[in-house]
Amino acid sequence: MRVHFKLLIFAAFILFFTSCKKYNQVDNSGTVKTPYILYIGGYYGTLHKTNDALYFNTLFPTDHSTVRQVLAADTMLLYMKENFYFSRNEGISFKESNDHPRNFEDLFYKYYLPNQSLYDPIDKIVYLCSQTGLEKSSDNGVTFAQETNWDGGPPPTPPITPTSITRTDNGNLYMLKDSLDIYEKLVGGAWKKIPVVTSLPKDTPTWYISNQGNTLFAAEFSGKYGIVKSVDAGLNWTTCTGLAPKRKILFAKEALSLNNTFFVGQDSGGLYRLDATGSNFEPSGAGIPWYAKVHFVVGKKIVYRTDVERYYHFCATDVGLFISENDGRDWRLLRSGAYSTLF
16 A cells, blocks of 8 residues: 555655746747837827737827927937927826027928938937938037038038938938938038039929938929939939829838838828839839828848847828838738828
8 A cells, every 4th residue: 555655655755846847837939038129109199109019008198299309319219290209218207498599490291301310320410301401410410500511611501401311321411402412421420512513303392302222312292303313422313114104202211121122102192112223213112092192111130039030010091000011012001090200
């Protein structure tokens, strides 16, 4: 009887430890080591944050002032509405920037030109395009003052009022005022006007500048002239093809992700991507309604415990936030709403 009792105890002991071992055999290959952070700006002033596309934290409530741009300067989170704001605690609280003009270049429902602000990590300066000139901040967006670093002497009079600014991969900065006035600031240098050889069409004021790598692109907001590109730092410009005609071009920007694809969004014209020729755009908006205002695309990367990387693209439109898991080839609705920008 004692032998049987000992055998039962031994069997229970073995069963306990084998069951524990089975329970602890957890597959961590899907565990995220480095998540992404996505900020979503809304038409009605909201600012949301997510790192899993499941749970969204609201950082700023509805105030009916459209979020125009979100960016980061060092550890500071910045965003632009009617005014410019900064956060030192990742969006838990925001303060309004001081000493900068509160009249940006355009009205949202009239133009809403993108790329109005930029952070240069080399000189650690935040630039802001406004009606009173190019503003800059050396304290990560807390205070702004007029740019004074101009080639050949003091700031121009009257001040240059650019619509947009961009930074190429080689670290050079470019800003555009209109089809006749494009400026560059080489690394370590001062702002100077580019002596354009082949210029942009001159009968419209609504050009804005962007880039892919070291190639410059200029988009004409109304859609009349589409998009032109320059491979020689703004000296010569050639027309790109493939976009829907006579549709407003709401954004043209490189999505910093898997392939650094250059995307273009239109008003009721769809989403496009630059193809392998580098001069033609092809539709890339399957799953997004044709009538949507396509405002922004951004790419995000997740790194898992096994160092496997996975890429997602997100697209902000006036009918919702969309997600793509195949490099922006097709999309599905992630969250309904009217969204204006992403970061």
